[in-house]
Amino acid sequence: MRMDEIGWHSVHGADFINEREHGAGDWVFLLIKSPCRIFADGEMRQFPAYTWILYTPDAYQKYGADGAEYYDDWMHFAPDAEEEALLRAMHIPLNTPVTLPKGTEISKLLREICFEFYSVHLHRLETTDLYFRLLFYRLHEQLVRVKAVPDAAPVKERLQQIRAFIFRKPFERFTAAQFADELNLSEADFLRQYEAENGSRFPDDLIHARMVFIAGQMKVYLAENQTVEEIAQLCGYAGEAEFSAEFARFIGKSPQAYLDALR
Secondary structure (H helix, E strand, C coil): CEEEEEEEEEEECCCCEEEECCCCCCEEEEEECCCEEEEECCEEEEECCCEEEEECCCCCEEEEECCCCEEEEEEEEECCHHHHHHHHHCCCCCCCCEECCCHHHHHHHHHHHHHHHCCCCCCHHHHHHHHHHHHHHHHHHHHHHCCCCCCCCCHHHHHHHHHHHHHHCCCCCCCHHHHHHHCCCCHHHHHHHHHHHHCCCHHHHHHHHHHHHHHHCHHHHHHCCCCHHHHHHHCCCCCHHHHHHHHHHHHCCCHHHHHHHHC
C-alpha cells in the first residue's frame, strides 16, 4: 500500500464544501465526524456524523458542511493488487456513503495511522501498512454487524471460535451480551446456539476455562506452599467452598487432592 497523505480531525467552517469533478487521482477514505452533505444518488444529501465513504481514483467527489462546523479524518492512498482484492472480497462499498454504528473506534484507528505515518519510527511504513489492513477489517466487522454485507464466516464457525477464545483468555470478563451483539443475535439465541454448536453451556465454559488454567498453575502454587484457601482468594473467589466445588466439577478431583497428587 502506498500512503500519499493522511489527516486526522481536520476542522472547517460551516460553509465548507469540497468538489473534485474528476476524482483525486488516488483512493480517498473519508470519515466525516459532523453532520454533513454528500453527493450521492445524483444529488446532495444530508448524512449524520460518522459517515464514511471510500472514493476510487476517478470518482466524482462532492461533500461539505451541513450548516455547522465540519470535522473529518481522511486518507489518500493506493492499495496494491492484493489489498484491492481484499477490499472487494469484503464487499467494502465504493463511492457510497455509509454511516457507522461505532465511528469513534474508526477515528481512533485513523489517528494511530496518522501519527505512525508521520513519525520517525524505523518501520513506520510497514506499521502503517498493517494499520491499513486493520482499518478495513474493523470496517468490515461493523458492516457485518449492521447486516450491510454478508458475513464471510458462518455463525457455526464463529461460535466455535468464541469457545476457543474463551479458553485462551480464562480470566477475561466475557458476557453473553457481548458476543450476541457481535453475531447480531439476541442473547437468548446466542446462548441456545452456543450450546447446540459446542455441546456445552456458555456460563459453564467460562468457569471451565478458568479451572483448566488454575489446574495448569497448581505446580507453581505448590512450590509457593499456597493453601487451597489462598489459591481460591488469589483466583478471585470469596471462599474456598465455591472454588473447590467448581474445580472438582470440571477437573475431576478436589483442589486438595490435585495438590496432593503433585507432591
